[in-house]
Amino acid sequence: MKDESRLKQLLDGGHFAVTAECGPPKGADPGAVLRKAGLLKEKVDAVNVTDNQTAIVRMSSIAACTVLLSAGLEPVLQMVVRDRNRIALQSDVLGASALGIRNILCLSGDHQSFGNQPSALGVFDLDSMQFIEAVRGMRDAGTIMGGEQLTSAPAVFIGAAANPFADPLEFRVVRLAKKISAGAEFIQTQCIYNMERFKKWISLAEDRGLLEKAYILGGVTPLKSAGMAKYMKNKVAGMDIPDDVIKRMDAVPKERQRQEGIGICVETILALKEIKGVKGIHIMAIEWEDAVGEIVERAGLLPRPKVD
Amino acid sequence: MITAEQKPIKEIRETIAPYRKILVLGCGSCVAECAAGGEKETAMLASALRMAARMNKEDVLIEDKTIDRQCVRDFIVQLEGVIEAYDAVLSLGCGAGVQAVAEIFSDTTIIPALNTEFLGQTKDQGLWTENCVGCGDCMLYYFGGVCPLARCSKQLMNGPCGGSREGRCEVDPEIPCAWQLIIDRLGRIGGLERLGKVYPAKDWSKKQGRGPRKIVREDQQR
Known part of the structure; x- marks a missing residue:
């Protein structure tokens, strides 16, 4: 079993990384994960597996990551602090590493009130920052929280999320700096539609010298329709979709809106490639994994580089 | 302070149904400040329960009393010689008050009339918010x-x-x-x-x- 993250090797090697997302099924069938794996294989460098996203019960992220591994894909295990206390989180980090999972993205998680278990207790024993710090301690010092020694340390590349579009803007970068100082080595951002705001955030990060301290992967999501764009703008937490993007989607007849969405996504990626400090992209094609291949191809990002 | 809200009258009526003589017991502290279980609310609840009992031709005795603090022994013992005349106490104390009264009067049924909510502040008239x-x-x-x-x-x-x-x-x-x-x-x-x-x-x-x-x-x- 390889000890080093392939994603890390690519980024360290100066390659522009491409990651995508795979939401596990609301069921126990590994075939659903394998079908998505088939769509993403050789199109991207690693695949994020969401952890009961929007607080909806799905196949566990660790299990779905293992299915991806079996199909030859490199998973990025998303772990949220909403559902597990520090005992369970640390235990799952060890388990994930044992199974060959080499990337972990540490997140707070969508609030339980959004999902299909609104009566659930939100754990939030740690916040995402503290969790990042705990994983780094496990890996680098070989200790769990509180200092007790592990018999062997997990081998994981540590990631975190950032939302350049949430408020207050100045503090977004303070939080980014804190995540990096806690141990985040790669950052995946919220979906970028408002390029102006994203550039402002990047320049604030540059002022603080953060661009050299972590790999920033810009998040993109192809819009399926004008309706989806409006829904995301108004209903999805932390999303910033400027009116001109919505107008552009609206201006196209319904049957061509998917193509327009892919076009906007490709343009965004091409723009991101030109921004200093952006070291890759993260494509979140929500339940639309078959769009990823076309997006990556049209953005000139194929074939994906090999690592030894 | 500790905040609370009154349970729905239907739920209260179900829990007191087995009892004939009921003392509705208010608390003059936190739950009075949040207008859930003070003297006024206690008298109003007792009156509403009496009216409901009358309409349903139930033969029950419902009386009310409010003490300063249901969570402090020195105040609870004021109920000695009073509480014994009743089959059950319907307490408008917070969860701490209900348990403190139950601990001292260990043979008496104490029924909660409130849902205890949070540690908070009176932010405005009719507005309480959680902050601790x-x-x-x-x-x-x-x-x-x-x-x-x-x-x-x-x-x-x-x-x-x-x-x-x-x-x-x-x-x-x-x-x-x-x-x-x-x-x-x-x-x-x-x-x-x-x-x-x-x-x-x-x-x-x-x-x-x-x-x-x-x-x-x-x-x-x-």
Whole structure:
């Protein structure tokens, strides 16, 4: 079993990384994960597996990551602090590493009130920052929280999320700096539609010298329709979709809106490639994994580089 | 203070149904301040229950009384010689009051009439808001007097999360983002540098790690 993250090797090697997302099924069938794996294989460098996203019960992220591994894909295990206390989180980090999972993205998680278990207790024993710090301690010092020694340390590349579009803007970068100082080595951002705001955030990060301290992967999501764009703008937490993007989607007849969405996504990626400090992209094609291949191809990002 | 709200009358009627002589017992402290279980609310509930009983031709005796504090022994013992005449006590105390009365009158049925909610403040007339979780290790200095454990929906100690928008929480736009409040407050009092550090994980053993908590003060004991 390889000890080093392939994603890390690519980024360290100066390659522009491409990651995508795979939401596990609301069921126990590994075939659903394998079908998505088939769509993403050789199109991207690693695949994020969401952890009961929007607080909806799905196949566990660790299990779905293992299915991806079996199909030859490199998973990025998303772990949220909403559902597990520090005992369970640390235990799952060890388990994930044992199974060959080499990337972990540490997140707070969508609030339980959004999902299909609104009566659930939100754990939030740690916040995402503290969790990042705990994983780094496990890996680098070989200790769990509180200092007790592990018999062997997990081998994981540590990631975190950032939302350049949430408020207050100045503090977004303070939080980014804190995540990096806690141990985040790669950052995946919220979906970028408002390029102006994203550039402002990047320049604030540059002022603080953060661009050299972590790999920033810009998040993109192809819009399926004008309706989806409006829904995301108004209903999805932390999303910033400027009116001109919505107008552009609206201006196209319904049957061509998917193509327009892919076009906007490709343009965004091409723009991101030109921004200093952006070291890759993260494509979140929500339940639309078959769009990823076309997006990556049209953005000139194929074939994906090999690592030894 | 501890806040509470009255249970639905239907639920109260179901729980008191087996009893014929009922004392409706109010508490003059926190639950009076939040207009849930003070003297006035206790008299009103007793009257509503009597009326409902009359309409349903139920033969019951319902009387009411309010003591200053249902959670303090010295006040509870005032009920000696009173409580014995009843089959059950319907308490408008908070959860602590109900249990304290039950502990002292161990043979009497004590029924809660309130749902105890949170530690909070009277923000305005008819408006109470939560602002303390009783964690046992106050960090309000670092957060400018706004507690993220009580007031951030995700209890983030290193917020704000990506759902903070125009000072509002992603969970409900009615909820102010606690982290925006913290940043605003620290900005005004010149303490923003306190947010530069990563606050370590909370020691929850001070809240719940060793089971129910107690405070022992020998200097206060007789």
